[in-house]
Amino acid sequence: MTLVAGVDSSTQSCKVVVVDAATGAVLRSGRAPHPDGTEAHPDAWRAALDRAVADAGGLGDCTAVSVAAQQHGMVCLDGDGGVVRPALLWNDTRSADAALDLIADLGGPGAWAEAVGSVPVASFTVTKLRWLAEHEPQSARRTAAVCLPHDWLTWQLTGRPRRSGDHWEPTPAGSGSGSAPGRVGPPVGGAELSTDRGDASGTGYYSAATGRYRPDLAALALGHLPDLPRVLGPAESPGATPDGLLLGPGTGDNAAAALGLGARPGDVVVSIGTSGTVFAVSATPTADPTGAVAGFADATGRHLPLVCTMNAARVLDAACALLGVDHTRLSDLALSAAPGAGGLVLVPYLAGERTPDRPDATGSVHGLTLATATPAHLARAAVEGLLCGLADGLDALVACGVRVDRVLLVGGGAASEAVRRIAPAVLGRPVVVPSPGEYVAVGAARQAAWSLAGTPDAPVWADPGSLLYEADPTPAVRHRYAEVRDLG
Ligand SMILES: Nc1ncnc2c1ncn2[C@@H]1O[C@H](COP(=O)(O)OP(=O)(O)O)[C@@H](O)[C@H]1O
Numbered sequence: 001m002t003l004v005a006g007v008d009s010s011t012q013s014c015k016v017v018v019v020d021a022a023t024g025a026v027l028r029s030g031r032a033p034h035p036d037g038t039e040a041h042p043d044a045w046r047a048a049l050d051r052a053v054a055d056a057g058g059l060g061d062c063t064a065v066s067v068a069a070q071q072h073g074m075v076c077l078d079g080d081g082g083v084v085r086p087a088l089l090w091n092d093t094r095s096a097d098a099a100l101d102l103i104a105d106l107g108g109p110g111a112w113a114e115a116v117g118s119v120p121v122a123s124f125t126v127t128k129l130r131w132l133a134e135h136e137p138q139s140a141r142r143t144a145a146v147c148l149p150h151d152w153l154t155w156q157l158t159g160r161p162r163r164s165g166d167h168w169e170p171t172p173a174g175s176g177s178g179s180a181p182g183r184v185g186p187p188v189g190g191a192e193l194s195t196d197r198g199d200a201s202g203t204g205y206y207s208a209a210t211g212r213y214r215p216d217l218a219a220l221a222l223g224h225l226p227d228l229p230r231v232l233g234p235a236e237s238p239g240a241t242p243d244g245l246l247l248g249p250g251t252g253d254n255a256a257a258a259l260g261l262g263a264r265p266g267d268v269v270v271s272i273g274t275s276g277t278v279f280a281v282s283a284t285p286t287a288d289p290t291g292a293v294a295g296f297a298d299a300t301g302r303h304l305p306l307v308c309t310m311n312a313a314r315v316l317d318a319a320c321a322l323l324g325v326d327h328t329r330l331s332d333l334a335l336s337a338a339p340g341a342g343g344l345v346l347v348p349y350l351a352g353e354r355t356p357d358r359p360d361a362t363g364s365v366h367g368l369t370l371a372t373a374t375p376a377h378l379a380r381a382a383v384e385g386l387l388c389g390l391a392d393g394l395d396a397l398v399a400c401g402v403r404v405d406r407v408l409l410v411g412g413g414a415a416s417e418a419v420r421r422i423a424p425a426v427l428g429r430p431v432v433v434p435s436p437g438e439y440v441a442v443g444a445a446r447q448a449a450w451s452l453a454g455t456p457d458a459p460v461w462a463d464p465g466s467l468l469y470e471a472d473p474t475p476a477v478r479h480r481y482a483e484v485r486d487l488g
């Protein structure tokens with residue numbers, strides 16, 4: 001049996017699956033937590049990856065591995081390949097003003113949508129580069145290359161960079177996998193960084209529609225042009241690990257989830273992780289000048305229009321903490337209250353918000369009365385509030401012309417029975433819940449198997465099975481949410 005491994009280095013943790021390359025059956029898995037916070041030193045991701053691999057029983061019997069990771073995180077490297085400063089993550093909103101400045105610099109939101117398919121918000125790498133240039137000019141000047149979390153981890157796995165004191169020492173040029181025809185700048189310390197279309201499209205300086213970087217936009221943000229990773233094809237390998245495992249190209253976590261689920265046009269995936277995302281695989285690119293829908297690429301050569309909220313599973317965590325209950329009890333409480341929670345609405349902007357673009361917003365509760373001041377009403381309002389944000393995202397995708405035949409619900413928050421049962425009511429459509437699984441890591445494993453096979457299309461894997469949840473739509477819940485959403 002040929003085994004391949006997939007990695008999901010996401011916001012809260014690193015997960016590893018070991019999979020039968022022929023069928024996609026998950027044979028082993030492991031995980032390790034990431035540190036809290038909205039900035040992280042990449043070494044912490046590497047340490048968590050090593051722990052998650054050990055937890056999965058090691059990769060000694062695997063033939064290939066690929067890494068998916070949280071999108072957008074700004075990893076700045078100096079000329080020796082050393083990390084310049086901790087990475088600013090997708091959920092770090094300090095670059096909100098930089099986003100506004102960049103939008104103005106290029107002539108408005110429409111100009112960005114046309115240039116790269118997305119209007120930058122604080123999550124995008126390009127805005128973080130502008131923040132760095134303005135607030136830490138010395139670090140900006142030291143930045144010779146910029147990459148993303150999956151790019152950096154993949155580069156680490158090539159074994160080229162060796163730690164020596166405070167520096168990564170690359171293996172001498174010529175010992176790697178070959179030339180770098182697409183590179184924008186010079187190699188970092190002789191080692192080659194690589195990425196893929198999916199993750200590159202979240203930078204704000206790569207167009208999924210044209211398949212090209214916009215180096216001028218990276219330079220506009222940072223003040224000079226950094227080295228940018230070579231963009232690999234969907235099954236193109238960046239090389240091998242020192243132990244001889246073939247590496248897949250890797251991608252962003254949402255693109256990997258789409259691949260892991262085998263999503264096809266007409267499928268809309270709703271993921272409730274640290275972020276809430278609503279996305280679809282599409283043959284054609286989008287360019288939404290309102291900024292709600294980001295025009296990302298997927299991991300198969302197609303497109304991945306996507307809406308992202310910053311408040312999803314952690315809204316449930318916060319509700320648990322507030323009520324002093326665990327997730328099972330929170331779910332029971334939410335299901336014991338009537339739809340609409342008697343008029344109690346929780347607007348869940350606990351970490352600021354990205355869609356709508358309100359980086360400084362805070363959460364709020366509306367409609368608190370003697371009757372609604374109960375744990376059950378609050379639990380229901382928390383579940384409905386986070387789902388209303390995602391329902392708005394689904395509407396935005398539809399407004400961009402995305403077809404919706406099926407809605408699939410995944411991510412850590414999909415383990416909540418209340419979320420599964422209330423989602424079809426709030427979204428107004430039946431919801432398919434695939435068998436519990438780490439679909440981002442499985443998608444990365446599928447990339448690894450694809451690179452190994454060298455076939456034109458990704459390997460066909462068995463359907464993981466699913467449950468269908470149906471409910472009468474509750475449009476009144478969304479109307480009430482819309483009434484208070486923007487009150488602050
Ligand atoms: N049974 C559950 N009910 C609701 N939320 C859950 C449950 N189990 C885990 N979660 C939440 O899911 C989140 C982790 O989801 P995950 O998709 O792994 O996030 P990420 O990929 O962003 O790190 C955590 O906030 C966790 O508390």
Ligand SMILES: O=C(CO)[C@@H](O)[C@H](O)COP(=O)(O)O
Pocket residue numbers: 010011012069070071072090123202252253254273274275276277306308
């Ligand atoms: O910023 C986005 C998408 O644009 C997020 O979806 C990140 O990619 C983080 O994902 P999770 O850790 O929540 O899965």
